[in-house]
Amino acid sequence: MTALGELVRYDGRHVVVTGCASGIGAQxxxxxxxxxxxxxxxxxxAPEDVSALTDFISVDLADQDSVRAAAAAVxxxxxxxxxxxxxxxxxxxxxxxxxxNFLGMRQFTESLLDRMPAGGAVTNVSSLAASAYRENAxxxxxxxxxxxxxxxxxxxxxxxxxxxxxxxxxxxxxIILYGMQRVTDLGARGIRINCTAPGVTETPILDQLRSAYxxxxxxxxxxxxxxxxxxxxxxAALVFLGSRAAGYISGQVLWTDGGILGRxxxxxxxxxxxxxxx
Numbered sequence: 001m002t003a004l005g006e007l008v009r010y011d012g013r014h015v016v017v018t019g020c021a022s023g024i025g026a027q028x029x030x031x032x033x034x035x036x037x038x039x040x041x042x043x044x045x046a047p048e049d050v051s052a053l054t055d056f057i058s059v060d061l062a063d064q065d066s067v068r069a070a071a072a073a074v075x076x077x078x079x080x081x082x083x084x085x086x087x088x089x090x091x092x093x094x095x096x097x098x099x100x101n102f103l104g105m106r107q108f109t110e111s112l113l114d115r116m117p118a119g120g121a122v123t124n125v126s127s128l129a130a131s132a133y134r135e136n137a138x139x140x141x142x143x144x145x146x147x148x149x150x151x152x153x154x155x156x157x158x159x160x161x162x163x164x165x166x167x168x169x170x171x172x173x174x175i176i177l178y179g180m181q182r183v184t185d186l187g188a189r190g191i192r193i194n195c196t197a198p199g200v201t202e203t204p205i206l207d208q209l210r211s212a213y214x215x216x217x218x219x220x221x222x223x224x225x226x227x228x229x230x231x232x233x234x235x236a237a238l239v240f241l242g243s244r245a246a247g248y249i250s251g252q253v254l255w256t257d258g259g260i261l262g263r264x265x266x267x268x269x270x271x272x273x274x275x276x277x278x
Contacts, residue, residue, distance in 0.1 A: 007245035011036035015242070016078050018059070018108065019085030021047040023203030024125065027235035028082055029053060035239065040074055043085065061085055061104025062096055064149050071111035078115050080242040083108070083124045089166025095156055098163060101171035102143070103152045106178060118190030121242040124179060125234075126197040128257045130172035131264070140173050144181055172197075176253050183251035192250040194241045199257030201229040223258025 015032050019025030020041030029039050029052040041053040044060055059070035086101045109122060116122075133140070139162055146152040156163060162170050179193045186193050200223070223229075237256045240246055255261045 004245060007247075008240065008243045009035045010080070010243065013079035014038045014040065014076060015080040015082065016040045016042065016074060016112065017082045017084060018042045018061070018105070019083075020053065020056070021045060023084075024198070024201065024231045024234045024238070025082070025084035026052070027231040028084060028238050031235050031239045037080075042070055059108070061100045061108065064107065067104055067107045068111065071108055074112065074115075076115070077117055078112050078120065079117065080121045080123070081109060081112055081116070082238055082242060083122070084238070086125065086171075089168040094163035094167030095153070097167035098156060098171045099149070099153070101168070102174040102178070103149045105175070107149055113186070113191070116191055120191045121246075122179075122186070122191065122193040123238050123242045124175050124193075124195040125238070126175040126195045126253060127168070127172040128197055128199045128255070128260060129169045130176055130197060131261050133173040133176045136173055137177060140170065140177050143170070143174050144177055179253070180251050187250055192246070194246070194249060194252045194254065196234065196237050196241065196254045196256045198234050199223055199229060199260050201231060201234055203231055223260050224263050225258040227258070229256065229258060
């Protein structure tokens with residue numbers, strides 16, 4: 001029997017991390033390095049501290065040519081891909097949010113899949129904002145049916161209501177359903193695909209939301225654990241899902257939200273005071 005400590009290690013494995021310059025992506029790169037991985041990091045600009053990276057590649061997920069060039073620059077086979085890069089609706093451009101968070105992520109992922117051997121893993125980052133992905137799946141299915149960035153952009157132009165609330169929710173729901181859409185064909189090749197769904201986390205995205213909507217908006221997402229998440233906690237969940245310790249987990253979303261979604265569901269089942277433990 002293999003010890004758990006060995007199952008979570010990445011010795012001899014090549015991993016790719018987008019969004020490596022800050023927040024969850026930076027912490028994931030450090031954890032993966034410490035666990036023995038060769039880490040290729042990608043972001044719009046290089047991190048101040050590149051010690052966690054074996055290689056750095058600049059990429060703009062909103063630019064198709066940049067994504068193609070970045071994927072081509074990744075050296076060799078890829079054992080695990082962690083797509084962490086993203087922006088919030090706080091940037092004020094719904095179409096750009098969806099281009100970066102989903103369409104660019106999907107383009108980059110598809111560009112690397114042919115280099116991923118059996119035993120590989122794709123782990124993406126969704127969000128608590130996508131908690132109604134089942135209810136909205138009839139809309140998101142149209143976006144997932146597109147086969148390219150250009151087709152995706154045309155879908156967005158034809159469905160402005162889907163992006164009317166800023167594009168973030170739609171992009172993160174698409175990430176969850178994309179994993180479920182690909183679980184069968186990737187599984188046939190021995191490749192797993194999952195995602196995490198963080199709640200409020202102390203990252204640059206949190207600063208975007210705070211600037212756009214105010215601290216009161218963020219306070220409305222207080223978790224039962226009584227605090228926001230750290231990037232290290234979110235990175236640990238990602239690294240677990242990409243490891244051999246999660247070798248039979250695929251097509252799943254891990255709600256790393258401090259219990260917020262659980263509380264919401266309980267409040268629908270019971271009276272609110274009971275749901276809160278009063």
